[in-house]
Amino acid sequence: MRTKTFKGGVHPPESKNLSKDKKIERISPPPELTVPLSQHTGAPCRPLVKKKDKVEEGQKIGDHDAFISCPVHSPVSGEIISIDKFPHPTLGEAEALLIKWDGGDRKNWDSEDVDLSSLSPEDIRKKVREAGIAGMGGAAFPTHVKISPPPEKKIDTVILNGCECEPYLTADHRIMLERHEDCLFGLKAIMRATGAKRGYIGIEDNKKDAISLIRYSTEAENSIEVVPLRTKYPQGGEKMLIKAILGREVPSGGLPLDVGVVVSNVGTAVAVAEAIKKAKPLIERVVTVTGSGVSNPSNLLVPIGTPIRYILDLCGIRENARAIIAGGPMMGISQYTLDAPVIKGTSGILVLTEEEIIQDKEKPCIRCARCVDHCPMGLLPTTLAKLVKAEKWEMLGEFNIMDCIECGCCSYVCPSKIPIVQLIKWGKIEYRKITSRG
Ligand code: SF4
Ligand code: SF4
Secondary structure, three states: OOOEOOOOOEOOOOOOOOOOOOOEEEOOOOOEEEEEOOOOOOOOOEEOOOOOOEEOOOOEEEEOOOOOOOOEEOOOOEEEEEEEEEEEOOOEEEEEEEEEEOOOOOOOOOOOOOOHHHOOHHHHHHHHHHOOOEOOOOOOOEHHHHOOOOOOOOOOEEEEEEOOOOOOOOHHHHHHHHOHHHHHHHHHHHHHHHOOOEEEEEEEOOOHHHHHHHHHHOOOOOOEEEEEEOOOEOOOOHHHHHHHHHOOOOOOOOOHHHHOEEEEEHHHHHHHHHHHHHOOOOOEEEEEEEOOOEOOOEEEEEEOOOEHHHHHHHHOEOOOEEEEEEOOOOOOEEOOOOOOEOOOOOOEEEEEEHHHHOOOOOOOOOOOOHHHHHOOOOOOHHHHHHHHHOOOHHHHHHHOHHHOOOOOHHHHHOOOOOOHHHHHHHHHHHHHHHHHOO
């Protein structure tokens, strides 16, 4: 099989065997769920309900007028217990609605045969917005915004990201195997909404079963092609995918739409299909629960707002478990409490053991340039780290700090164990402050 790729990147151990053959299981909701009002990039929602209100499954419970925002919905039928600050898996703490499930039957979201040609691009965008869909690969950018390119940006291609290049995670792999028809429907819907004439599904070559299955189901499709990609982290980064599949370079500071492309995750495509065929909002998602600290690694369909604690009780947690990460080991975020809930962008819950998290002490930089060789964005991570340590914020722009995709390859390969990506994240915050002041 011929595979394509990009320059740079790393090959961490894949560790996908723990869960890759585990079929997606839909779990029953917990007694109480916390649904954050901010689960996406953009303006946080404002609550549309108040304490003691009764809510239905799928009812919109938060929204905002801003273009870059998307609504949130109740994942269950029940009652609003409170609206307050609660733990959040990426923000630490944020406003959320605490909902008590009434234990009632879950709604049947019946599917209708929909002819996409009967829907205008605007119809599709409206349905996607009303369903509260935000990118499910991690960045959680509102999908209706992504598929509303300004008129001067002509989109010719949509790429579905089926790489799942983060070690351990297998949710997207299972989605491609078990929901391939909805993946394709979602891709076609996004192509129609953006006017793109070509669609690609990029899949790493460690998922040969998904490549064969989706190739088979797209045999009759002239405008859609499956592209096997070399297994390498971060192959699923938008800019890496575009380079590998189309040979196009997204310019520094630019977006995929600057080169005529929209990239979407396979899970997001399934959510788009459900929004159109079932009028179902994004109220549950597939989460890989895995790691040496989990007794029964699984791929679970989890209601949004379910606390991590409830999921780990279902899968079992080993005695030597020490670190809980929302997401994968490269870009995931360590959790300080198991009360944080699953949100729209939570692709995995990774539990690592004591032995796996022992960290060597940071040593001085030996100028080996490994971080430079492996940076997929062609940056100078060692220089950026030094500038941040010296608090030379104004110089960070000269070294394109904002192009860093925070993939962590530089930290991963650094023999001196310098926390380069953490330094760069800090540098970005400070750089944004000085540039926003003008
Ligand atoms: S500098 Fe940024 S983009 Fe480059 S390897 Fe480090 S984290 Fe990745
Ligand atoms: S990999 Fe680490 S030690 Fe080598 S140049 Fe980069 S920062 Fe320095």
